[in-house]
Amino acid sequence: MPELPEVETVVRTLNKTIKNKVIKEMNFFYKKILQNTTEQTIKRTLENQKIEKISRKSKFIIFEFNEYVMISHLRMEGKWFYYPNLETIPSKHTEVQIIFEDNTQLMYFDTRKFGTIHLFKQDEYEHVDLIAKLGPEAISKNWTAKNLYDKLQKKKTAVKTVLLDQTIIAGLGNIYVNEVLFECKILPTRPANEISIEECQNIINNSQIILQKAIEYGGTTVKSFQSSEDNKGGYQQFLKVHFNEKKPCKNCGNSVTKMFVNGRGTYICVVCQK
DNA sequence: CAGCATACCTGACCGC
DNA sequence: TGCGGTCAGGTATGCT
Structure with missing residues (x-):
């Protein structure tokens, strides 16, 4: 789906809907989305943690927690949708379900399964190749x-x-x-x-x-x-x-x-x- | 290293 | 209706 404007739009939407929510439970239905971690590790690390804010670096979406960050790349067709209750249940192309303590939820859909999720320590992620190798942002003033x-x-x-x-x-x-x-x-x-x-x-x-x-x-x-x-x-x-x-x-x-x-x-x- | 092809996936659409 | 081919907002990897 997304180029920079689409990712920025998603980030703005997520900040309005799920900022400050505490994760109760994470479910992964397509485990290959996890690039540098396992279902067991990411659940243990992020369950019961609060999403302090959602930011963006180029086309990467960064879910910021106290000590860790979860980085999502939507590639061609990834989508994060918020639902204000638990009535919507995971369907064919749901890869991830995040249920919050207030019984609202966030789901990730990706028909082509190209999207990725990485887990890093908050103070390390800017130095990993994935992020560190990016050039200046096309909308930044630093691009001369x-x-x-x-x-x-x-x-x-x-x-x-x-x-x-x-x-x-x-x-x-x-x-x-x-x-x-x-x-x-x-x-x-x-x-x-x-x-x-x-x-x-x-x-x-x-x-x-x-x-x-x-x-x-x-x-x-x-x-x-x-x-x-x-x-x-x-x-x-x-x-x-x-x-x-x-x-x-x-x-x-x-x-x-x-x-x-x-x-x-x-x-x-x-x-x-x- | 540069430059190109291919891999990763599924579904929609088009022509036969 | 079905089949085969092509195409889709992206990027990593492997070849020459």
Whole structure:
């Protein structure tokens, strides 16, 4: 499901619904979701503990407890839904059920089973590769044109592929990178080392504008993205090229083309993007 | 190390 | 109706 705006939306929703709740019981129906721990260990560690807050690092959701953090990555289709009572019971694609002391609950669903959960000590997680290797956040002020330019200079692959590399820049995914490159009038297939410093500045500016706006609208609902069961994203209406194959380009009216770059669906206007 | 292919999974959709 | 192929918001791993 999620790129940075969708994950941010989920985190905001979770802070409204489950912050300060104490876990009574955790159930894992798909145990392979646990990457660096076991069902027995995570239950022993987190049951009876309070979720102090939920934060985000790039596309990772961080459930913060007193001494530990549980880190969830939704990958393509993961969803955390809150239910105010116990009437909803786990179903076919429920992988995790967290029941709180007040008999409310949180469930994790993931049809494709790509999502992951890690358990770390609170004071160690920022230093593990998973988190430490991430590049600057696409919406942070620390991301400068010079910084991006220097990184792109070292790569000969398609600029789109490099922008999707989370160790270069964290938070862009396939939808928004397509939108950003369209807005910048840059062909996704251009070799990264041929992107000028002015174009780097343009990529940064447009990434920040697009991601911020997507956050305001609660993300983009593709198929089933929802931050909660009754809350769908609203950014789809602003997509200019993604999902717009054969529709007229919003700038010039030429038909939007779909192609593949490094195996990912890529939407462009061949007239506007150079 | 760079760059590319493949693996991880399931379901929806399309053409025959 | 069924079958086979393709595609989907992501990332880790392994090959050349």
